[in-house]
Amino acid sequence: MNELYRRFGSGMGTLFLALVAIWLGGMVLAPNLMMIDYALRPNLPPADIGGPRDVYSLDNILYLANESVHRAIFFKTVWASALVAFLTLVVCYPLAYWLAQSATPNRSAVVLLALTIPFWINEVLRTLAWYILLAFRGPLNALLLSLGVIDQPVRWYGDVGVLAGMVYAYILFMLFPIYNSIESLDRSQIEAARDLGASTWRTHWRVVIPHAKAGIATGCVFTFMLAAGSYVAPALLGAPGSRWFTEIIYNWFFEGGDWNRGAAYALVLLVLCLTVVLVTLRIFRVNLTDVAK
Amino acid sequence: MSHSVELQHVGMAFGRTRAVTDVSLTVQGGEFFSILGPSGCGKTTILRMIAGFLQPTEGKILIGGRDMKGLGPDQRPTAMIFQSLALFPLMPVWENIAFGLEARGVAKPARKAKAEELLKLVALEGFGERMPGELSGGQRQRVAIARALAVEPQVLLLDEPLSALDLKLRQRMRAELRALQKRTGVTFIYITHDQSEALAMSDRVAVMSAGVLQQVGSPRELYDDPATPFVARFVGETNAISGRVISLDGGMAIVETAEGRLRGRIGHGLSPGASAKLYVRPEALAHGEEGANCLTATIDRIDFEGAFALAYGRLENGIALIASIPSTELASAPAIGVPASFSFRDENAVVLPDE
Amino acid sequence: MNAADRIARGLFGFYFVAFFVYLFAPLAIMVAATFNTSRFPTITPWQGTTLDWFNQLAADTGMWRSLWTSVIVAFFVVAVALPIGTAAALLLTSLHARARSFLYAVMVSPLLTPGVVIGIATLVLWRQLGVGGGIFLIVLAQASFIICYVMLLVAARLQRFDRTQEEAAIGLGASRFMMFRRVMLPFLKPALFAAGFLAILQSIENYNTTLFVRGFDTPLTVYIATKVRTGLTPAVNALALVMIAVTIIGAIIYEIVRRRSQPAG
Numbered sequence: 087m088n089e090l091y092r093r094f095g096s097g098m099g100t101l102f103l104a105l106v107a108i109w110l111g112g113m114v115l116a117p118n119l120m121m122i123d124y125a126l127r128p129n130l131p132p133a134d135i136g137g138p139r140d141v142y143s144l145d146n147i148l149y150l151a152n153e154s155v156h157r158a159i160f161f162k163t164v165w166a167s168a169l170v171a172f173l174t175l176v177v178c179y180p181l182a183y184w185l186a187q188s189a190t191p192n193r194s195a196v197v198l199l200a201l202t203i204p205f206w207i208n209e210v211l212r213t214l215a216w217y218i219l220l221a222f223r224g225p226l227n228a229l230l231l232s233l234g235v236i237d238q239p240v241r242w243y244g245d246v247g248v249l250a251g252m253v254y255a256y257i258l259f260m261l262f263p264i265y266n267s268i269e270s271l272d273r274s275q276i277e278a279a280r281d282l283g284a285s286t287w288r289t290h291w292r293v294v295i296p297h298a299k300a301g302i303a304t305g306c307v308f309t310f311m312l313a314a315g316s317y318v319a320p321a322l323l324g325a326p327g328s329r330w331f332t333e334i335i336y337n338w339f340f341e342g343g344d345w346n347r348g349a350a351y352a353l354v355l356l357v358l359c360l361t362v363v364l365v366t367l368r369i370f371r372v373n374l375t376d377v378a379k
Numbered sequence: 380m381s382h383s384v385e386l387q388h389v390g391m392a393f394g395r396t397r398a399v400t401d402v403s404l405t406v407q408g409g410e411f412f413s414i415l416g417p418s419g420c421g422k423t424t425i426l427r428m429i430a431g432f433l434q435p436t437e438g439k440i441l442i443g444g445r446d447m448k449g450l451g452p453d454q455r456p457t458a459m460i461f462q463s464l465a466l467f468p469l470m471p472v473w474e475n476i477a478f479g480l481e482a483r484g485v486a487k488p489a490r491k492a493k494a495e496e497l498l499k500l501v502a503l504e505g506f507g508e509r510m511p512g513e514l515s516g517g518q519r520q521r522v523a524i525a526r527a528l529a530v531e532p533q534v535l536l537l538d539e540p541l542s543a544l545d546l547k548l549r550q551r552m553r554a555e556l557r558a559l560q561k562r563t564g565v566t567f568i569y570i571t572h573d574q575s576e577a578l579a580m581s582d583r584v585a586v587m588s589a590g591v592l593q594q595v596g597s598p599r600e601l602y603d604d605p606a607t608p609f610v611a612r613f614v615g616e617t618n619a620i621s622g623r624v625i626s627l628d629g630g631m632a633i634v635e636t637a638e639g640r641l642r643g644r645i646g647h648g649l650s651p652g653a654s655a656k657l658y659v660r661p662e663a664l665a666h667g668e669e670g671a672n673c674l675t676a677t678i679d680r681i682d683f684e685g686a687f688a689l690a691y692g693r694l695e696n697g698i699a700l701i702a703s704i705p706s707t708e709l710a711s712a713p714a715i716g717v718p719a720s721f722s723f724r725d726e727n728a729v730v731l732p733d734e
Numbered sequence: 735m736n737a738a739d740r741i742a743r744g745l746f747g748f749y750f751v752a753f754f755v756y757l758f759a760p761l762a763i764m765v766a767a768t769f770n771t772s773r774f775p776t777i778t779p780w781q782g783t784t785l786d787w788f789n790q791l792a793a794d795t796g797m798w799r800s801l802w803t804s805v806i807v808a809f810f811v812v813a814v815a816l817p818i819g820t821a822a823a824l825l826l827t828s829l830h831a832r833a834r835s836f837l838y839a840v841m842v843s844p845l846l847t848p849g850v851v852i853g854i855a856t857l858v859l860w861r862q863l864g865v866g867g868g869i870f871l872i873v874l875a876q877a878s879f880i881i882c883y884v885m886l887l888v889a890a891r892l893q894r895f896d897r898t899q900e901e902a903a904i905g906l907g908a909s910r911f912m913m914f915r916r917v918m919l920p921f922l923k924p925a926l927f928a929a930g931f932l933a934i935l936q937s938i939e940n941y942n943t944t945l946f947v948r949g950f951d952t953p954l955t956v957y958i959a960t961k962v963r964t965g966l967t968p969a970v971n972a973l974a975l976v977m978i979a980v981t982i983i984g985a986i987i988y989e990i991v992r993r994r995s996q997p998a999g
Contacts, residue, residue, distance in 0.1 A: 090828040093900060095910030102821035109818045113878040114844055117855030124858045180746065181753055204757055206985040208939035210955045211974045214962060215760035218767055218775050218971075225763050228778035254756070286742065315848020317942050322962055332850050332942075339946065345858060352854040356847060363846050432901055452905040465902035469920040478916070479906035530906055 118356075124349035146350030156334055156351075163331035164358065166245075167313035170252045171306045174260045177253060178305070182261050183294065186268035187276065198265075205258040213318045216251040220323065247323035248330070252313050259312060260305035267301025268294060303370035311359045331355060381408040381566040382443030382456060382533035384429060390437035391424050398424040401438070402592045404585055406568060408443075408533075411560045413569045413577040416587035417613070422570045425587075426536050429568065431455045443533060453482075458532035460540045464523040466511040472522050473498070473507035479530035497525040501559075517548050524559065534566045541576065553580050574614050578602065586610050602660075606647045608731050611658045618664070618700055619656045620674075624730065627651055632730040637696045641672050643728030653732045661689065661703035663727035666713055668720045672728065675720055676700045678713050688712070692719075765978070768971040775968040787968040791976075794969060800957035807872050807944075807953055808937040814877040815933050816926060819884025826885070827892050842886075844879035852878060853946030867949025875947045880936050884929040891925035924994055931988045935981065 091099040126142045134140060150156050185194050204212065219226050220242035227239040242250075271294060279289040295302070320330030335355065338348030367373075384406040391399040399421040406412040414422040427433045429440060431452035440447045447455055458479070467475050474481075476497050477490035485493075491507075498504050501521035511519055520540060527535055537556075541549045557580050560567045571577050577584045578598040586593040586601060586609070594606040605611035612619070622636030632645045634657050643657045664674075678692035681704070688709055690702045695718075702721055704712050713719035767775035771782040791797060822841055826834055844852065856875040857867060865871065895918070903913040919926075941955040948956055954977075961970050 089830075090825055093828055093910075094824070094914065098910055098914060102825055105818045105821040106825050109822065109878070109881055110840060113856075113874055113881075114840075117852075117859040117878075120859040120862060121851070121855040177753070177756075180749055184746070184750070200754075201757070202985065203982060204761060206935070206981045207761070207978050208941070208955060208981070210939075210941050210958050211764070211977060212760070214958065214970070214974060215764040217962060217966075218764050219760045221774070221776060223774075223778075224776050225778045254760070257757070311846060311848060315850050315942060317850055317945060318959060322959065332848075335850060335854070336945070339854070339857075345861075349854060349858055352851050356851045359848055359851075360846065430905060432905075452901070453907045453909075457905075459902070459905045461898045461902060463896055463898050465896060465898040467899060467903075467917055470916075478903065478908065481916075482903075482906055482908040482912055526906070 121349045125353040129344045129346040146347045167310050170313040171309040178261045182264040213322045244325035244328045251319040251323045256309045259308045263301040263304040267298040271297045300372045307363050307366045383408045385441040388438035389435045400590045409564050411567045411582045413581040413584045415577040420587045421590040430459045456533035458527035459536040462538045476525045501525045537569045617658045624653050642725045643730040646729045646731035655732045657730050659728040661701045663723045664702040664721040673722045775971045787972045790969040791972040800952045800954045804954040808934045810873040811937040812933045815880045815884045819881045822885040823888035845882050849942030853943040867947045871947035875943050880933045887929040
């Protein structure tokens with residue numbers, strides 16, 4: 087703090103501090119505190135606010151625990167997000183390894199550039215692309231019918247659609263951290279493992295993956311967080327039977343008209359994500375500094 | 380005449396670490412003054428206190444007789460040249476030089492004229508529109524000097540500005556700095572850990588060790604009359620022979636050592652009976668037996684250095700000895716592996732008490 | 735090369751092709767569907783090639799309105815995020831190790847918060863203050879995490895800044911403000927350009943956060959998502975095509991700016 091004033095003088099130093107305080111206090115901390123406040127109060131008509139019934143309680147959160155449909159959707163969102171993270175990992179790992187260790191520098195540069203293109207296109211459009219591809223009379227069904235793989239069009243919207251769209255949307259959040267961590271592995275370690283007679287499988291399991299675990303953890307955490315908090319993919323690619331927790335939250339706000347319950351649900355989602363993030367990072371001993379690229 | 384700089388009992392502590400302890404010295408106006416010491420001895424801290432980047436925790440600093448307490452670096456008649464030079468990489472050379480004038484609200488034509496004048500002074504005419512990144516190390520050096528001189532400081536503070544240069548260039552820049560200082564008459568305070576640099580350029584030198592001022596004097600005084608064992612060892616090469624003081628008389632001390640009784644000048648703070656060392660420079664040792672001070676050493680190797688050669692050997696009790704032999708006398712140099720005698724004159728040795 | 739290696743190689747080749755088909759086929763189909771006369775965007779069956787959907791898009795006043803909304807939001811997000819993100823980075827570099835890593839964790843926390851939560855938290859705070867959803871809240875909610883990106887980019891550039899330049903400027907008599915304006919800002923300029931660019935892209939792309947705080951305003955992403963549900967025609971694909979083209983060009987410019995910002999200094 088003194089250092090800031092020494093470097094920039096009292097005028098600019100105070101200005102910088104004020105700007106950061108506005109951000110962290112006014113735009114990050116205060117909204118979250120207010121959300122917690124909302125989550126812990128009952129939803130009352132305006133006349134009763136501040137009255138005897140306006141007391142803090144865990145009712146809104148307990149409501150989620152007792153509402154069997156919502157509870158089921160919550161747990162499904164958790165495990166489906168974990169599944170998305172796992173599938174994304176499986177899809178990305180071989181390519182990340184190839185890019186980092188096997189490909190020639192030129193090829194690797196070209197492929198990396200090609201990969202960043204979809205990354206720059208926004209999530210709504212990426213999901214829209216899948217919406218078109220998976221339509222009942224859409225290209226995928228047409229292709230499969232003409233190949234004779236299926237004899238009836240398949241309704242892809244629903245769990246399958248949501249999974250496919252999400253894995254697609256978050257591929258690069260997984261690929262880049264893993265790529266970065268495998269790239270720092272000395273090639274001679276892999277060759278040494280081979281030379282000592284380890285199979286491909288064992289080399290990966292014992293040498294590459296332990297080295298890349300920080301990158302893998304980072305990728306999984308981000309993918310999980312993004313998937314659990316996603317709204318577009320389930321809204322567009324889902325079916326009535328595949329509702330996502332974020333959709334319930336949205337409904338409390340804009341259809342159910344119970345913001346307190348909505349805030350409570352959002353709080354649960356936030357706590358879930360932060361817990362998963364911090365616990366995973368702690369387990370894999372990844373520093374927060376390394377997470378933000 | 381430029382301003383003098385006076386330090387009165389100056390001390391500096393960073394939390395619990397002491398960087399500088401009770402330093403008092405006066406730099407005369409128009410003097411080329413060096414502060415010499417190994418890294419971490421507190422010399423840079425002193426320079427930053429004079430510049431105003433640090434405020435001393437004890438004592439006073441006066442520039443031109445005026446107390447600088449509470450004044451920031453922008454309010455002092457000093458300019459600093461940093462070890463990294465700290466040129467602004469995104470400004471052309473002339474804007475770098477005129478930056479201090481820009482800060483003082485000087486109009487652009489006047490700034491440009493002054494920059495041209497200074498470019499001429501440092502022999503960089505026509506380089507005004509270049510970017511610092513396009514210059515060689517020596518050229519950047521001169522831009523940094525011109526930039527500091529542009530604000531017409533009374534005192535120029537230089538923080539090891541030559542350390543990044545190669546040896547040849549460093550030697551040329553020494554001469555240039557010295558000449559520039561004489562021409563401008565500005566007081567220079569020069570920080571360095573390189574004793575040959577300090578001895579070659581300075582009018583006077585202050586030697587520091589572990590935050591304490593050891594000695595202030597002309598280069599000759601430091602070399603011939605070191606006030607402390609530290610100065611004797613740090614400034615130039617020396618041989619140290621341990622012993623006990625037997626008697627003091629007529630400015631000479633007699634020391635009983637493993638090599639016998641040796642005589643040397645009485646150093647600062649010496650008393651009879653004290654354990655002390657006799658310090659004698661390699662070039663004061665002559666091959667052969669003349670006079671009372673005689674040492675016998677076996678020479679291991681002789682390194683030819685050009686103008687002279689250095690003979691490395693051991694005294695009978697195993698203590699290392701270095702003797703310098705002029706190249707013209709190499710023919711009569713001692714043979715390697717055979718005991719040889721070396722002698723020195725009383726007035727070329729100094730006896731200092733052990734710390 | 736033995737048989738097992740050959741199989742492994744073949745498997746990897748298949749995987750490699752499949753990966754890129756998976757990555758690009760949906761985008762290619764979406765783009766191609768723009769030129770099909772079919773009312774629902776698809777490429778099967780191909781009913782005829784047309785450019786008419788671009789005309790329909792151009793005539794869609796709702797689209798133009800939402801584009802305008804997005805542009806205004808992006809403008810204000812940049813105006814808010816650049817100064818705050820820069821201040822945050824400067825503050826961070828003025829702190830000692832312990833305080834710095836703590837503040838750093840606080841500052842990146844919005845990146846670890848689900849977008850919907852950021853939107854909801856902003857919404858409930860400002861309803862309490864009597865302000866409803868709309869452009870103002872969209873800007874605040876988006877900026878609260880876009881500032882993180884600005885902070886990271888500026889901080890990365892600051893790491894290569896030689897701090898003695900600050901002292902040199904002050905020592906030559908410059909005021910703190912002149913030091914900042916003449917020495918620091920020019921050095922940070924490439925990072926600020928890159929950050930501004932990233933902020934614009936992030937703002938225009940954003941959906942999850944925006945959805946909750948939009949009130950009665952409809953930025954582009956919300957408009958597209960609504961169209962998908964209420965009346966999807968290839969005009970939306972035409973819009974997607976334009977956005978993809980703009981994004982790719984923007985991304986290339988961003989990369990160029992970012993790479994230029996690396997070596998200098």
